[in-house]
Structure formats: C-alpha cells, structure tokens
Amino acid sequence: QVQLQESGPGLVKPSETLSLTCSVSGASVSSGSHYWIWIRQPPGQGLEWIGETYNSGSTKYNPSLKSRISVSVDTSKNHFSLTLSSVTAADTAVYYCVTSFESHGVTRNYWGQGTLVTISS
C-alpha cells in the first residue's frame, strides 16, 4: 500500500520561500512509471494543480506559478519536494502531495492527508 505524508512549516512569512516535503512509503520515487504531484486548495475553495515530476526528472508546472516553483525528488530519502518562492497571502492553502501510476492496466492515485500552510507576518 502506497502512503504519502506531507511535512513542512505551517506558517511562512510573506516574500519568503515555502518548502514542503512528501515522504513516500510503499513505492520508490526513482520509479520511472510514477508521477509525483503537488496540488493545493485555498480555504473554502477548489483544487489547483501546482506541478509534477515524472520519468526520472521531467517536470510540468502550472504556468501561473511556473516562475516561482520547483518540484524535485530525493532518491536517497525516498521523498519529493515542492519549493514556492516569494509567497503571498494568496498562497495560503492546504497542500497535498499525490502520486499517480498505472498498475496491471489500472490507474492508481494516492494522496497525502494534506498540510495547511498559512502565509502571514
């Protein structure tokens, strides 16, 4: 069973950089068949896809965030990370890490429980 767990600061000051980590168990972040994804949800609002890494290093980012974000994997720790620079109050959200892959012809999708990050001085 694949399990994901987000970790990082719950409070970040405006203009600083947000860094989150997603610890993975039951799968390897070095797998070329998995997508490692970040999604966020501002309080009371809908889902926003942030970006993903896949195929051992390829990335795809939301163009509205592209200049500020980076998604990467750390194979030595079996986790993947999100960094978001120059944050503002609009970046306050629950951040989810997700993995998606195909197994035996079926797409499987696993989510972390989410972590609330508040941007405030």
Add this chain to the structure above:
Amino acid sequence: EIVLTQSPGILSLSPGERATLSCRASQSVTYNSLGWFQQRPGQAPRLLIYAASSRASGIPDRFSGSGSGTDFTLTISRLEPEDFAVYYCQEYSSSWNTFGQGTKLEIK
C-alpha cells in the same frame, strides 16, 4: 489552456435518486484524459474515474463516467448517504493539468 466548467454548481437530491454531473472543456480533451474526484468534508480528494470512463480501484459500480471531446458526465445511479460531497473533474492531456470549479452534491 483548457478551461473546465462544471455544472450545476450545487445539486440537491435525495438518497436513492440518480445524479448527473457535467464537465465541459473549452477545447477538446485528447485521448479522453479526464478524471473525476470526490472530496468529502475534511478529507483529501479521491479518484473515482480516469480516462473519462474507467472506474478507479475500489470504486462502487454506481459511479460511472462517460463522454469525449469537450463534454463529459459523471453519473451516480442511486445515491447513498456517503455520496453527498464535492466532485471535481480534471483534465491531464495538455501541457499542464486543470481542475473544474467543482459541483457540490447536497442532500435535499
């Protein structure tokens, strides 16, 4: 950029009824690369349907997806109490992925 528009915004139905949720794309979604997610209050979303019509693992068969091109539908054949939640569609065919704004399915 593909924009997904879900309708209705709120759907009020009773347990046992049939629910039909719509997701319309601003341009054609290639390879039917569209999924549906359910989010219950206080929980992470979960994948219900992928590739427009394939049920994810462990999803009851009362959930079904259909459509192609720009028009997609999620149908719940007979509503159970646990089905009242928010539903999102997501496309993953383009250079980046997008979500619809969501449909809230509430108890009438």
